[in-house]
Amino acid sequence: MSMRIGVVLMNLGGPTHEDNVRIFLKNLFRDEDIIKLGGGVTQKAFSNVISKFRAPSVAEDYKEINGCPNGCTGNKHCFNRKNKVVSDCCSPINGLTEAQRRGLEKYFKKIMPGHEVKVYTCMRYWLPFADQVMDDMVEDGITHTVLMPLYPQFSWTTTGSSFRDWENVVKEKFPDGNKPWKEFHVKNYYHNESYLGAINARIDEALAEMDEETRKKTHFIFSAHGTPLLEVRSGDPYTVEIKETMEAVMARREEKNSYWLSFQSRVGPQKWTQPNTEDLVERHLEYGIKNFLMIPIAFVTDHIETLYELGVELVEDMEEEGFEFENYKVMNGLNDHPGYIRALAEETVNVLKHEISEGAVQWDQQSDAVPENGSARREKSAVKT
Numbered sequence: 001m002s003m004r005i006g007v008v009l010m011n012l013g014g015p016t017h018e019d020n021v022r023i024f025l026k027n028l029f030r031d032e033d034i035i036k037l038g039g040g041v042t043q044k045a046f047s048n049v050i051s052k053f054r055a056p057s058v059a060e061d062y063k064e065i066n067g068c069p070n071g072c073t074g075n076k077h078c079f080n081r082k083n084k085v086v087s088d089c090c091s092p093i094n095g096l097t098e099a100q101r102r103g104l105e106k107y108f109k110k111i112m113p114g115h116e117v118k119v120y121t122c123m124r125y126w127l128p129f130a131d132q133v134m135d136d137m138v139e140d141g142i143t144h145t146v147l148m149p150l151y152p153q154f155s156w157t158t159t160g161s162s163f164r165d166w167e168n169v170v171k172e173k174f175p176d177g178n179k180p181w182k183e184f185h186v187k188n189y190y191h192n193e194s195y196l197g198a199i200n201a202r203i204d205e206a207l208a209e210m211d212e213e214t215r216k217k218t219h220f221i222f223s224a225h226g227t228p229l230l231e232v233r234s235g236d237p238y239t240v241e242i243k244e245t246m247e248a249v250m251a252r253r254e255e256k257n258s259y260w261l262s263f264q265s266r267v268g269p270q271k272w273t274q275p276n277t278e279d280l281v282e283r284h285l286e287y288g289i290k291n292f293l294m295i296p297i298a299f300v301t302d303h304i305e306t307l308y309e310l311g312v313e314l315v316e317d318m319e320e321e322g323f324e325f326e327n328y329k330v331m332n333g334l335n336d337h338p339g340y341i342r343a344l345a346e347e348t349v350n351v352l353k354h355e356i357s358e359g360a361v362q363w364d365q366q367s368d369a370v371p372e373n374g375s376a377r378r379e380k381s382a383v384k385t
């Protein structure tokens with residue numbers, strides 16, 4: 001049987017319509033990897049109540065940053081696409097993850113012309129779920145599966161949760177342990193040079209829109225989704241990996257702007273990782289610093305946390321408190337940046353290195369992440385070209 005590779009891009013997903021914001025949140029709060037209530041009836045009751053309570057205000061935020069204004073760009077399982085609904089309340093994470101899927105599939109056609117590589121998206125809290133993805137893969141005759149988290153840093157709350165969910169569905173679908181493919185996992189890839197290069201290219205794009213004087217006085221705020229401190233104490237590597245990512249990005253820049261790390265999107269009463277992004281910006285403003293480049297560091301697409309929380313809410317909150325910015329910019333998400341797509345391809349090839357013959361991959365030099373005149377240095381690729 002010839003080899004058919006399936007790469008599964010695992011992400012969180014987001015609601016595609018106002019009517020499913022509540023169900024999306026219910027799915028999220030029911031996940032015992034994210035809210036540690038042990039599953040069972042307590043967790044179920046909690047997720048019912050909290051999702052009902054939270055949905056109306058979260059729906060308003062999604063409306064503000066709607067990712068589906070001209071018809072749905074999401075995956076083939078998208079509820080809107082099937083019913084030809086143009087939603088005014090769709091998370092951009094859906095369409096942008098689909099763009100990454102298409103970008104990677106196209107890239108594989110170029111670099112592995114002798115192999116069939118299909119790319120799928122698999123969302124944890126909204127369509128398509130693992131169950132649907134596996135049906136598609138069986139239909140496509142996949143023989144080798146690579147589980148590729150769209151989280152460069154490992155956390156049990158994100159990648160860990162997606163892997164666990166996948167494994168549960170595999171057990172249900174193939175109870176005799178006879179799944180029709182060999183499976184490979186990518187745990188994290190924050191050291192990947194193409195990934196780091198893509199972040200630096202996005203930083204350069206943002207700086208290129210400023211005059212030199214503004215550029216020099218711009219402070220970089222690397223903002224990551226926080227986690228409860230309890231996660232860190234119980235050994236979740238995410239926070240350390242986030243810090244290492246930031247240092248690796250900065251180590252590759254020739255011009256060193258002042259830079260800081262903070263955490264956003266706190267949910268619930270528990271203590272979360274510190275400092276909080278809004279508090280850190282406020283502290284800078286109090287010192288008279290008024291120029292910021294916000295760098296969403298744990299996220300690989302634009303979505304509610306970057307576009308709304310950083311792009312709208314933070315500025316409104318600071319201005320309400322009487323602060324003024326001279327220049328405030330949020331870096332664009334990596335989305336389908338060629339460097340990020342290449343990183344995903346490199347990590348896929350790396351876990352399959354014992355399965356594919358030498359010379360099967362023809363790396364494409366032109367899709368390198370960093371433009372010649374970028375201020376970031378390009379390091380040698382981690383994977384031989």
Ligand SMILES: C=CC1=C(C)c2cc3[nH]c(cc4nc(cc5[nH]c(cc1n2)c(C)c5CCC(=O)O)C(CCC(=O)O)=C4C)c(C)c3C=C
Binds near residue numbers: 015155158238267305
């Ligand atoms: C990228 C890393 C992420 C980590 C780590 C993470 C942990 C984490 N998240 C919640 C609760 C919520 N997260 C929500 C949205 C959301 N979370 C991430 C990423 C991480 N979460 C993304 C990319 C998104 C946005 C999805 C989109 O549609 O745009 C939400 C829903 C929104 C809201 O109600 O505010 C919740 C809730 C916890 C509790 C947690 C760690 C324990």
Ligand SMILES: [Fe+2]
Binds near residue numbers: 225265
């Ligand atoms: Fe989250």
